[in-house]
Amino acid sequence: MTGADINDARAQVANLVKFDILTETQVDDNEKQRQQIARSFISDTVTVPTREMYEYAVLASLGDDVYQEPSTIALEAHMAKLTGKEAALFMPSGTMSNQIALRSHLKQPPYSVLCDYRAHINKYEAGGTAFHSGAHTIPVIPSNAHHLTLEDIQNFVVTGSDLHSAPTEVIEIENTLNGSIFPQDEIIRISEYARSQDIKMHLDGARIWHVAAETGIPLKELVDPFDSVSLCFSKGLGAPVGSCLVGSKALITRARWFRKLFGGGMRQIGILSGSAAYALTYNFPKLVAVHALARKLEQGLAALGVEITGAAETCMVFYDPEPVGVTYGEIAERGSKLPNPLQLGASRLVVHLQTSEAAVDDLINVVRELAEEKKAAGFVRQEKSEQGLGKYKDIYVRKP
Ligand SMILES: Cc1ncc(COP(=O)(O)O)c(C=O)c1O
Known part of the structure; x- marks a missing residue:
């Protein structure tokens, strides 16, 4: 091939590769979509980033997060402080955040995770608890039809060394669950019992923001009874992507490893952390x-x-x-x-x-x-x- 031929060939390859994702009506379509979102009662996951959010987010740092991206590290430090935990880890989704939390707590089967039967980890994570952690799930129906009580949990928790059962190593709570607020005094009762049995407490706090906003109880106090907490930015707070897992340094170190193993080690995610920071500042108060x-x-x-x-x-x-x-x-x-x-x-x-x-x-x-x-x-x-x-x-x- 001559120099001219290779240049031609390269130009043709580039021609095949290129793609313009924006349609001619993109701006109008996006506006229409915003109007539809304003009239959608399906979920809060439909919320979209605003222009202001993106304007702020593109200013975030440009590092590679597998090697500790600065804006993301700053966000994680803020989340750790806000929740009173030692460390935090940005996650691509709430599902991964819950699953890696469980995987990081659980070491060697047989074991079980006890939760409300309506919990996201039980119903909507594609059986991930069994798949990723090899754990048996014990879904419990709350006797008061609102939230689990200590007595509900004690009726189903597996303790002791009976060979036939899988000992409960994690109690998982969701707050809010279906928009309802879990009474904090009951959470404290459950966590005191859990500690007495050497059982870990995980909170799916995808919507814990709503509890803090509604009750005025600081996040730190709400999550204090838990060993790990997953909080989502991409639901009620309106960020495009992301959740955060918080817990002890040892747990988060392990979780960072599992995040990589799960394929969730991300690169230039400053824009996502920037969107989350914007959401915390401007959307949480709404x-x-x-x-x-x-x-x-x-x-x-x-x-x-x-x-x-x-x-x-x-x-x-x-x-x-x-x-x-x-x-x-x-x-x-x-x-x-x-x-x-x-x-x-x-x-x-x-x-x-x-x-x-x-x-x-x-x-x-x-x-x-x-x-x-x-x-x-x-x-x-x-x-x-x-x-x-x-x-x-x-x-x-x-x-x-
Ligand atoms: C309570 C709860 N936890 C976790 C998740 C999972 O979040 P994601 O969709 O980001 O995986 C959801 C999703 O809506 C949820 O409602």
Whole structure:
């Protein structure tokens, strides 16, 4: 090949490689997406970085985090201080953060991890506790239908040396869990018991921010009873990516090793740490207003006769529209047909820092309209005892 030929060949290769990801309508599409996010009640993971967040984040340092990137190290030091732990580690996701925490605590099976049956580690981490740590999970149903108590845990925890069982080495708690706040005095009772049995305590604090914002209890106090805590930046706080695991120096040293092993050692992540720092400074203070908006939604729905099945203690409301004769499907469908559509799942409604108040008003109006239509079409409230139609005192049934 001549010099000219190789240059041609190289130019052709470069031509095949290049790719412009931005569409012609990108700016408008992004704006539309922001509007959709303001009307999505699906999750707080839909929150997106703002221009201001990115403007701040691109100023972060440019190091390689496998070799201790300066902005990320600074963020980790802040997180350790904020939570009163010795050390912290930036993680790509909440799932990896929980799984590496468990993996770092657990050394040699047989062993078990006890948690609430609704816990993220039990239901939504693809069986990672068994896969990564070879641990048996003991999912417990809280007797009060809200949070685990020490007595619930004592009924199921495995201690002693019976060969047939896998001793419990970690008790895992999630706070908030489905938006509800775990009473701190109960956490303290559980942790005192755990310590007496040499059992470690891990907190999935993906949304612990909401507890601190709502109760005014400092994070340090909230997480003091735990040996390790995972906190997420990319949910209610609105950062694009990232979580942080905090704990003792020894635990975090081990976790850093496992993060590399899991393929989670990242390179130039200053921009992610910068986004997280921005979220801590500017978005955390907004959570109080987010909770107030969630309560407005709860009150609006309750006033229509809808059953509230999970109170808006922070950013989530769980509801059942059956008492007004309406189904989740009808609400989602009607919401999706509005000129500015609403995005809805079923029983869970999540309010986040980018939810607009207009979206909350529109959702309440959709349910009101549907309930009125049902009533006009012949649905009447009826005592459940007369009809035996479920758990409601007041429900709608079709007129004979
Ligand atoms: C309570 C809780 N923990 C952990 C996670 C996992 O976070 P990620 O999606 O970043 O893996 C989630 C995700 O929504 C969550 O809700």
